[in-house]
Amino acid sequence: xIERRKLLGSAAALAAAPLLARPALAQGAALKxxxxxxxxxxxxxxxxxxxxxxxxxxxxxxxxLGGTPVQLLVEDDALKPGxxxxxxxxxxxxxxxxxxxxxVFSNVLGAAVPDVLDxxxxxxxxxxxxxxxxxxxxxxxxxxxxxxxxxxxxAAGQAARNLGYKKVFVLAxxxxxxxxxxxxxxxxxxxxxxxxxxTRLDQTDYAAxxxxxxxxxxxxxxxxxxxxxxxAFLKQYVQAGLSQSIPMVLSSPSMDYNTMMAVGEAAVxxxxxxxxxxxxxxxxxxxxxxxxxxxxxxxxxxYAEQGYDTALAIGAALRGTKGQVDDTEAxxxxxxxxxxxxxxxxxxxxxxxxPVCDWFMLKVQKNGDGKLALVTQPGKVLENYGDAHSAxxxx
Numbered sequence: 001x002i003e004r005r006k007l008l009g010s011a012a013a014l015a016a017a018p019l020l021a022r023p024a025l026a027q028g029a030a031l032k033x034x035x036x037x038x039x040x041x042x043x044x045x046x047x048x049x050x051x052x053x054x055x056x057x058x059x060x061x062x063x064x065l066g067g068t069p070v071q072l073l074v075e076d077d078a079l080k081p082g083x084x085x086x087x088x089x090x091x092x093x094x095x096x097x098x099x100x101x102x103x104v105f106s107n108v109l110g111a112a113v114p115d116v117l118d119x120x121x122x123x124x125x126x127x128x129x130x131x132x133x134x135x136x137x138x139x140x141x142x143x144x145x146x147x148x149x150x151x152x153x154x155a156a157g158q159a160a161r162n163l164g165y166k167k168v169f170v171l172a173x174x175x176x177x178x179x180x181x182x183x184x185x186x187x188x189x190x191x192x193x194x195x196x197x198x199t200r201l202d203q204t205d206y207a208a209x210x211x212x213x214x215x216x217x218x219x220x221x222x223x224x225x226x227x228x229x230x231x232a233f234l235k236q237y238v239q240a241g242l243s244q245s246i247p248m249v250l251s252s253p254s255m256d257y258n259t260m261m262a263v264g265e266a267a268v269x270x271x272x273x274x275x276x277x278x279x280x281x282x283x284x285x286x287x288x289x290x291x292x293x294x295x296x297x298x299x300x301x302x303y304a305e306q307g308y309d310t311a312l313a314i315g316a317a318l319r320g321t322k323g324q325v326d327d328t329e330a331x332x333x334x335x336x337x338x339x340x341x342x343x344x345x346x347x348x349x350x351x352x353x354x355p356v357c358d359w360f361m362l363k364v365q366k367n368g369d370g371k372l373a374l375v376t377q378p379g380k381v382l383e384n385y386g387d388a389h390s391a392x393x394x395x
Contacts, residue, residue, distance in 0.1 A: 309347070
């Protein structure tokens, strides 16, 4: 059962105690996990899918993770860094939460998570994974289950290179994840770009950007605009007539199932790089898809899969610690082997506690029944790939 801000799961609340000096869980009590995520605004469906994927893993485990009864506290950050910070402080102070997750956007993570780590808490990210947290500013209590922000864009840069595009125009919002996006793309693309624009994170009108793309005459564009931002950008790209002559190479946040359905047939032919797709043929993915569609009556996006994996990873760690999170080093040792079956297939944690996995090329195509689908193409763009920052991480 779900109550916004309140609980998702079963069992009684933990007894109040100082954040850094809590007793072990009482028999039958539930471990509180704080979820700060975007449930309103242009990124609303991203946070909803993360929440629902996480909740599904709990339901499959009968309200537990790794055999530990859990209670999920959910609050909406509304894509406001200050609000995310306040929620984190409230979770830790009032609810005595030591394990947090859920943040979609890197600017919210940057405001909220340092306080969690400074207080001795643990944060496991189902999405936002900025470059600084993977390199010199890495922390033994910070984990990413989704990706490192650069990695998904590095895959797109490699794909653009593989496809032979010599003149790519790049765009992304002006915040940490947007900067990581363009940096990551250019790192693997390794050719001069035709143009580079940083858009506003709250932008809805891209007419000026369309004019600049048209003037540059690139042979492809790469743009990173997640959620509602990406839907608005793609619709205007089509309306401007650019989709007929300038193809796109995208990373997964800019073309998920919801984006594809919102844009419609104009999305056909777009190249996407991803670490997961609904057509992956493995037992874990088949089970995830069937359970998600049965529970929510909709197709999951990458964000739902990442929320699901995040819960599974936490569950694997809790199984190893018998439900305890006070000893963060013990939690870290139990988390590191990644003893869970991911719907994406191969998954491991790198030395900086960020994912090492495979990256694939997808195409938006029409199925035999005329319906749109993201279809995984043969081969891998990057194999067993981590990120460019792990060597700088020293715990």
